[in-house]
Amino acid sequence: MIEHWDYLIAWMVYLLAGAGCCLVWWRLTRGLTSKSLRDLLRGVAVVLIFTPWFAGDSDEFLAPAIVVLLFDLLLAGVKNGLQGGLILLSMLFVMVLFLTVKLLLRKRPVD
Helix, strand or coil: CCCHHHHHHHHHHHHHHHHHHHHHHHHHHCCCCCHHHHHHHHHHHHHHHHCEEECCCCCCCEEEHHHHHHHHHHHCCHHHHHHHHHHHHHHHHHHHHHHHHHHHHCCCCCC
16 A cells, blocks of 8 residues: 555655646747647646546545546546546646636736
């Protein structure tokens, strides 16, 4: 059985590595002229990196949803892979909804 501290340390290392990947992605996408496309690409990266989901049959431990999805598809087939994919799709939908509201509420210059 995995120790509680090992689990927390693993998540801390993962979160630091994810933050580093996001920082690199931010720097790569800063040259895009379309602010909407840049925000969308950044949002997709954040959702894919930081969305957690339950690992395996355990309701006790979480893992990154993209990792759960890939392992389920690889080891258990398509039916079990839908569980991790569904949470990723729903979080992507929330992110797109957030970006849409942000775009609609953005103050536009008055002519």
